[in-house]
Amino acid sequence: MIKIYHNPRCTKSRQGVAFLEEKGVEFKVIRYLEEAFTFQTLTEVIAELAIHPMELIRKNEAIWKSNFKGKELSDAQIIQAMVDFPKLIERPIVVNKGRAVIARPTEKIEEVL
Template sequence: MITIYHNPRCTKSREGLCEIENLNQPFEIRKYLDEPFTKNELEEVITKLNISPIELVRTKESIWIENFKGKKLSDSQIIQAMLENPKLIERPIIVNGNKAVIARPKEKINEIL
């Protein structure tokens, strides 16, 4: 089953959701600001994305700039920052089995179908 980690207030996330809806495949929506990631879930998504944790961070968010920018952080510290501040997580994230993409642009969803 396809899962979209979604923030309804984000234009790119809404575009990704629309793209998923047009696939006519079963999917589930996870509003990760309302239902935050657990540490294991976030680590699993990062593994499926095949990226380092910093690549999932929205580094232009004020939370990042004010609290973390310029600091030398370990991967586990970056993951902890995202767990404590879910707004820092890039979106939307689409997971299909053992594959995942950050759907920016929305056409990246096709890479995991």
Template sequence: MIKIYHNNRCSKSRLGVQFLEDAGKDFEIVKYLENVPTEAELTEIIKLLGITPIELVRKNEAVWKSDYKGKDLSDSQIIKAMVENPKLIERPIVINGDKGVVGRPTEKIAEIF
């Protein structure tokens, strides 16, 4: 089943949910701000996405700018920062089996059907 890591306060994330609904897909919504992925889960998601941890970070968030920007962080430190501050996780993330994508732009979600 398709999973979308979703933040209802984010317009791009809401568009991702709408895209899946319009495509007639069955999917599960993971409200990642409430059900924060573990470091292991986030590591697995990053592998599925085929990106590095820093590519999943929302670098314009205040907490990133104040606590992490300009520091030489390892991949595991970046993942730990996202787990401790889930607002830093880019959204929406859509996973379908062994494929995943960050749904920006929303049309990218179709790549994993």
């Protein structure tokens, strides 16, 4: 089943949910600020995205700027930062059958349908 990691306060994330609804596909919404990622789950999603962990970071977030910016961090430390501070995670993320995209722009969702 298609999963969308969603933050309802985010316009792009709401657009991702609307896109999936318009396509008429079944999907599961995971509100990742409430249902927190585990280290393992986030690591798996990053692998499905086929990106480096740093590419999933929202670098303009105050949490990033005040706690992590300019520091030399391993991939594991970056993933742990996102687990500890899920607001740092770029959104929305859509996962389907072992593949994933960051749905920015929303049309990128087509890549995993």
